[in-house]
Amino acid sequence: MxxxxxxxxxxxxxxxxxxxxxxxxxxxxxxxxxxxxxxxxxxxxxxxxxxxxxxxxxxxxxxxxxxxxxxxxxxxxxxxxxxxxxxxxxxxxxxxxxxxxxxxxxxxxxxxxxxxxxxxxxxxxxxxxxxxxxxxxxxxxxxxxxxxxxxxxxxxxxxxxxxIDGQVSKQRPNGKKYMLYLPEGELHEISLLFANYIIRARYNKVIYLGQSLPFSELVFAYNVHRPDYIFTALTSVPSNHEVQPYVNKLIKAFPDSYLLLTGYQVVGQDIELPDNATVINQIEDLIQIAGS
The missing domain is CATH 1.10.1660.10 (Multidrug-efflux Transporter Regulator; Chain: A; Domain 2)
Incomplete structure (x- = not known):
């Protein structure tokens, strides 16, 4: 109780x-x-x-x-x-x-x-x-x-x-490639799964890497697929004082992809972001991006 x-x-x-x-x-x-x-x-x-x-x-x-x-x-x-x-x-x-x-x-x-x-x-x-x-x-x-x-x-x-299993597996001509993952230690997968559904429903390609992914494995998958977008949710990790350094690490490692960030640790927080990154404050933000 x-x-x-x-x-x-x-x-x-x-x-x-x-x-x-x-x-x-x-x-x-x-x-x-x-x-x-x-x-x-x-x-x-x-x-x-x-x-x-x-x-x-x-x-x-x-x-x-x-x-x-x-x-x-x-x-x-x-x-x-x-x-x-x-x-x-x-x-x-x-x-x-x-x-x-x-x-x-x-x-x-x-x-x-x-x-x-x-x-x-x-x-x-x-x-x-x-x-x-x-x-x-x-x-x-x-x-x-x-x-x-x-x-x-x-x-x-x-x-x-x-x-997700019921989605038709096809990509529209101008569809983009999205890589979805959660940082190592992050297990709250619901928002990532729904993002997977939203993006696929707009006929984009998704590389779904799931929860608790070590950074080295993210780099490996990135080098294989070279996605247009990288989406992640920071809910309980990294800890507050480590969020900005982690975001900086992403920006430095993947300058050619657009970073989409959401979760308790970034929404409404004072996170400094470059032009190739944004915070998804609500699901409608992702729907607009995935449908464009």
């Missing part, structure tokens, strides 16, 4: 910490544990409770009404809402609960229904990616347990691999 701070709950539910404190004091609806230094901590049950309250509240229930419901009654109301068409934020809440409960059946129902209605790419962009973004920081800091992380990422990974 994971432990969450009030800021973690705020990030996952979208409900401000100030509001959560008011609910605790006025309605006694949440009962956090406290550390020896009187800091609030929450467990998986608290997070599910807050997510369900948020869902009910977004569908017109008043907090004064919700506070009078038992856990079982609240759950029945949530099921009623879930049986109707949910909007994107609701789907993200539902995915978060499926992660907490390690509930593969619920995950499959949410994702499969949306893929049938909107297609794989839109489901990834509007539901899966915002979900991953919402919990990404918690993975890095360890607020989400390894079992939960491995469970949900492996399910998402399987979906992306199936979608």
């Amino acid at each position: 994971s432990n969450y701070s009030i800021k973690d709950l705020e990030q996952l539910s979208g409900i401000k910490a100030h509001t959560l404190r008011i609910w605790e004091q006025r309605y006694n609806i949440i009962s956090p544990k406290r550390t020896d230094t009187n800091i609030r901590t929450y467990d998986d049950r608290d997070l599910k409770l807050v997510l369900n309250i948020s869902l009910l509240k977004d569908h017109g229930y008043k907090i004064s009404e919700i506070s009078k419901l038992s856990i079982e009654e609240m759950y029945r109301e949530v099921i009623k809402i879930s049986d109707r068409q949910l909007n994107y934020p609701d789907q993200i809440h539902a995915l978060t609960i499926s992660m907490i409960d390690l509930d593969e059946e619920r995950f499959e129902k949410i994702v499969s229904t949306n893929i049938l209605q909107f297609g794989f790419e839109d489901t990834m962009i509007h539901i899966i990616y915002p979900f991953l973004s919402r919990i990404g920081t918690l993975w890095v800091t360890g607020s989400v347990g390894p079992a939960q992380e491995h469970f949900i990422t492996n399910l998402i990974r399987q979906k992306i691999i199936v979608a």
